[in-house]
Amino acid sequence: MELLPLDTVIAAQCYQRFYWFFLEMWETIEAVELVPNWHIEYLCDEMQAVYERWKRGEAQGDVLVNIPPGTSKSTTITQLFPAWLWLMEPSMRIISTSFASDVSIGHGLKSRDCLSHPKFQRLFPGRIEFKADQNGKTNYRNTAGGQRFITSSGARVTGVHADFIVIDDPTNPEKAENEKHRKQSAKHVQTVSSRKTDKKRTVSIMVMQRVHELDPAGAWLKKKKNLRHICLPGELTPDSKTGELGKNVRPAELVARYTNGLLDAGRLDRGALATLKEDLGSYGYAGQILQMPAPDEGGILKKAWFKTITFAEFLKLPEAGAAVWHLDYDGAYTDNQKNDPSAVLITAYVGQTLYVRYAGEYWEEFNELVKLLPKLAETHGCGRQSKLHIEPKANGKDIVSWLRKNSQLNIVEAPPPSGDKTQRVQAASPFIEAQRVVLIDGSWNEAFINQCAAFPTAAHDDMLDTLTQAISRNQSKKKFSYA
Template identity: 35%
Template structure:
């Protein structure tokens, strides 16, 4: 018995092994090394970040976007702790870090090196690897297992330098966020320089961690492109569940629940909101750069369903197309809507950047999937007339719609249907793309895109045709120049 007991690991050995296996445990133990005079204050969001970074380290996530408020430990966790922890199992990993300013990426590089060289780290993990003496400066250091860490800035990264982990921490300076020139320079740098720097595109990973500063910031850019796991952590919960590929979703249950109440309570968050103003707070705190209640269509108006409604009385398709062969900027959107009495249900949606042949196939596919959509509304602009001309002998019910009034007027005309609770969307748990529609609607009319909102307003106006207060908007579409019914013009 004595011999077996003597072989048991000590408490210190157990703690060391827990830190090696778990990033969140590593952070708890390493905190006192970097911040000896500041007590560690835990928050569940730190575990969520650790779980996703661990998934990156295991190769389960290749592209990760983390959006969270400032001063919530994003840099110390992602840019300081994580690389020091992963080197414990993968010391050969090569890291390329950047920020909008070299001083910030260098600051975190120094903190990481200070942690690695600390007595605590060396005593417990120094046998795994050592930093080399011939390449150990503040913006670049290497270890004896061929791993390295490089710190650079937006617009930097010398030609030829690459990494197994490409991480950008705050790519935008908040003070420059309103400058289109500065934003676009950052996006160009990411697309043309950093995105091609993975040493092995099949196994490497890219991580972006930032607060939202503009709808067309780097977060908005990569979300538009797709392919990123999105860990979104707003300061106040808004009732929206976004699931990531590892099965995580926000654990908060009530709207207004705070992200890190142990440090940023209600008084602190409200003070920040007043100081920032609605737009900055919406982006930097809530991670959607449009005021939460500042648009025509408010987030809390939407209703949801989890089971497909039965006994749909009427189904229609609504299409918003791009111009000519454009495929770079605008989206093609096709929606299927159903009506039961006064209630309207969004049943399905397809949305992608498509050229003309791809748009034709998208209409074919949606019409085949929903054969009872006898009416198919196609905006009589862009590729609409060409699409109708091409498909009219193949698909029935294609109706050109000449939009009347401005986009804002059309959305204002249908907004009472949404506000009154008569418009239902599929719940994000069964249709994750609904979150994008809600955000686009909240940002309207100042958002980067409005294609889903256009298709929606076109469908809802069609359902409302035939009277009521919408008559002022639809009257022109129902009469020709002589005031007679125009049977050839079925616009809404």
């Protein structure tokens, strides 16, 4: 049997499987030696499956990959995968983007370096030829009609459509707490993802580490029903509630492929992870390495600091008879659930402990809120001595005025809070850490605790606002008048 030339065999393997292409082309764009790991092969095969469904004309959902930095995620998905797509389909149009233009351009240039490298040209002679008059850093084309358009958050994408869209780290981790930056990133991702040549076939692939509950990954997870989600934390950690290891790994069967609880023992061993934990802090480590927007056990406020008792157990306490339940309200303007909700907290401060009887969030307009607040006060034990503390922001002043005229409730216009949210939470944390906030058992407990523990990367912090308001009031000697 005649033996084929080695280059012919290698080229055939590269056409057959993206992973073989990745292994061969690594050296064309990276100076360091490749340290293979199972997750790279897995991601390559997943990307190839997406392409093959596209090739067959099948409808498919977008793809979200959450994985730590330093695991060759960009080399695999943003640099070499687009190069392989051009190998398979030279006429392919591709858009790629990241949070910064220099990062996006760097990814695009790496792809071009691969395609123009002597090794690629030797293995695939004449397959890809760049158009000399359209070979820029942010927009280059080949002679078969293929295009790679490179953009970044805040930049334009009008007039361009693509067969594949690759979104790599659309949010800067260092600016994750900046609401303006998050909104800009989210808007850019939404705009880029709409630039599809075929709404049925074209796929958006987003690869990023988690940095906030409202980051683009969080938005996709919340709204996309047909989303292929791959989540690979740097290490397996026990769930704070169930103790289950790797509960956030997706697909779940990939937990079995971790080695001693590590995703990639070659790149991210225990020593490297310990250093990252020191450098990134608890929130940065939780998001960028564990792929959770906040530490599972909590950040500034720990989940373990909140104790729960039943209402029957509360009534057996010696001080229960002295309890007076008060309501705290943190207002918002709208019934639009994309915006912050209004929050209600009902508490009694007895025996140096703040008992929380109820906490809830509501997306309601003014007419509904003024009906809701008296009803909640009555349902949860507020009586003649109880006060409704309402912060005079958003619709707060109007609600104070309306309730004073139209109800018998004791309405207190709470003073504006001092300091920013983080300062207020930090001021309240010693009180909470001393386990002096006790929750009355209810279906609202988990949502309340999760919001407190996720601060400052939680989607909303309105219930926490009411808690810090109640703690501050009960710890202060200042008296407030009411009418």
